[in-house]
Amino acid sequence: MPVSIVLASYPPRGWARLVTRISRINKDIRGVPGFVEGRVFGTGNLRPPIGGAPVFRRWALFTVFESDEALKEFEQSHSMEMFTDRAREVWRASLRPTRVGRGTWRGWRPEVDPIPHDDAEPVLSMTYSRVRTRYVPSFLMNNKRVVDEQTDDDGLIAQLGIADDFTATSTLSIWRSQADLVDFAYRKSPAHKAVIKPSLTKWQTQNFSARFRMVESSGTWDGRDPAAAARLAAEELRRPGTHHS
Structure with missing residues (x-):
């Protein structure tokens, strides 16, 4: 089942226009x-002291379709045109859940x-959660520790x-290999180990995570693919002669 992620960055007037179109696009x-x-x-x-701050100039469109043909048709649709209209930078990737x-x-x-x-294959990881209001400060503080450790990971x-709404706290991350992702999440990151159990049992009302193979990609995200x-x-x-860091 094909999955698509499109990231689009806009100038100030561009993202302001997009905001008025989100309900219609959805x-x-x-x-x-x-x-x-x-x-x-x-x-x-994800890097500010509080563990997260909105970036109004960049928006993402995440979609799932029954077939490659349906996805290709969508990429030429008016909905996609509305989303990317006035964007100054666009990155697209076709994904397969693994x-x-x-x-x-x-x-x-x-x-x-x-x-x-394959463990040596690059991977895109998605996490999606809804945090109970009373635990938002604890979640953000602990999640910031995880992000700090991630940032230092080769x-x-x-x-x-x-x-996708005001109650969701989610992430997308791209890793050099699945082995790197697993190594960070389950072996190298004390912060991740400390945050995962309360996240699943106490802080969150919903939790989803998945890994994806990046089949195709085009465009740029902050100047690169x-x-x-x-x-x-x-x-x-x-x-x-190259060793895993």
């Missing part, structure tokens, strides 16, 4: 043949690609916060 995409699920997401910088850690996103639980995700290529950067980094790591 409604119109549901009428596209082959549509399964999808939403416009706001994005955030692992679902837990939960669902708006009722959608991906069908996993039958081709296993395997991390790109990351940003995403939210992070999927291409991840592939290059993975290739360098596989060269003789």
Whole structure:
């Protein structure tokens, strides 16, 4: 089942115009043949002291379709045109789910690609959660520790916060390899280990996580294609004499 992520960055007037169109885009995409699920997401910088701050100039469109043909038709649709209109930078990636850690996103639980995700292969990770209001300060403070550790990890290529409504606290991250992601999440990160149990049992009302293979990508995100950067980094790591950091 094909999945698409589109990141678009706008000048001030461009993103202000997009905000007035979000409800219409979210409604119109549901009428596209082959549509399964999808939403416009706001994005955030995960590095400020509080652990997250909105980035109004950048927005994301995450969609799921029944077939590659349906996705290609959507890419030429008026809904996509409305989303990317006036954008000064656009990055697109076609994805295939390779692992679902837990939960669902708006009722959608991906069908996993039958081709296993190789440990040396680049990966895009998505987490999606809704945090109980009383625990938002604790979640943000502890999540900031995780982000700080991620930022220092050689395997991390790109990351940003995403939210499809005001109660969601979610992330997208791209890693040099699945091995890097697993190593960080389950072995190297004390902060991640400390935050994961209360997140799942106490702080959150909903939690979804999945890994995706990046099949195709085009355009740029902050001046580069992070999927291409991840592939290059993975290739360098596989060269003789190169050791995993």
